[in-house]
Amino acid sequence: MLQVNRRIKDIVGSTTLAITARAKELQAAGHDVVNFAAGEPDFDTPDFIKEAAIKAIQSGQTKYTPSVGTQELREAIAAKFLKDNQLSYKPGQIVVSCGAKHSIFNLIQVLVDDGNEVLFPSPYWVSYPEMVKAAGGRPVIIPTDAATGFKITQALLKKYSSPKTKVLILNYPSNPTGVMYDKAELQAIAAVCVERKIYVISDEIYEKLVYDTDEFVSIASLGKEIFERTITVNGVSKTYAMTGWRIGYAAGPVEIMEYVKKYQDHSTSNPASMSQAAAVAALKASQESIQEMRKVFKSRRDLILQCLDQVPDIRYIRPQGAFYVFCDCSKVGGAAIASKMLDDIKVAVIPGDSFGAPDYIRLSFSTSESRIKEGVDRMARWIKANGKKHHTA
């Protein structure tokens, strides 16, 4: 029997990617699939960004760059952090990687040792537990529910941390719930992390997709002590519809980032040079295209919530950001309805068990308004017909 590395043997594949692949297969076979599974904007990358990449290729920027990314890109990222987040990072504190996923993976490899505990709230992004296991760490999940708005609090953080806790991973707006933290909530969390010497990885990839407020607060901006314990992660994937370009970045204390650099030196080296040139163009341009996309997502968010209000026996967490609605389906069969709905009515959603929430499904509203109406309408009819079975069971 194949013997694999003990840290890798229990890793599970990504259900998000698996369902998306199955939905695409059904589509290719001619089925009319409504895709609520997407983890990426359905918009095309803006033309000026594509043109920057084409220009980079034509002008010979097709070679290795420094492993941590070009100086120009790291300067553009430093300027973004200062302008948007009031965070003062030098280019030497920034490492550009092949997507924010890669940035987080690198950080966990650097910070987490055998037996260290890594805290994060559930529902959580699917990759966090697997990344922690791959580093030999122990994922410690802080369960959240409606009582705290599906967020961690100071009390929960104190309850679940221990002397073995090394890192807290925060993600807001959250995938899958869309919930946000405000300044006061973050201050309360930061105080515990400073007092208990816990590092924070702040995954801010959905920063620009917020709908009920213009204020996004980076936890690292809340004072010198928390700044020195936080590594801020972001990227261009969601903000600029650039998921395929694979550019993410992390910024933090230089002694941590030096190790991230060394680790990346011996694994991937630099992310694609032309993608880096595209990311420079994205970050330096006027940010109008972001505002346009945000407006469209906000009206889709409002629409999908209105439609879901008509579906019997389903309750949702109201998303303040990102492009997902997390729905409680416990009355109609829980996460298991995801594969049944794909088979029966060709509506693709992600089962919540992969986010640590087996009663839930995740719907992405990264699709047109007409598809949102069509998909939720199919769901409503299916649940009316099939829900009865669960009520009588």
Ligand SMILES: Cc1ncc(COP(=O)(O)O)c(C=O)c1O
């Ligand atoms: C919460 C969260 N973090 C990080 C990522 C990674 O994004 P990327 O690797 O495309 O930059 C995603 C993508 O789905 C995400 O949802």
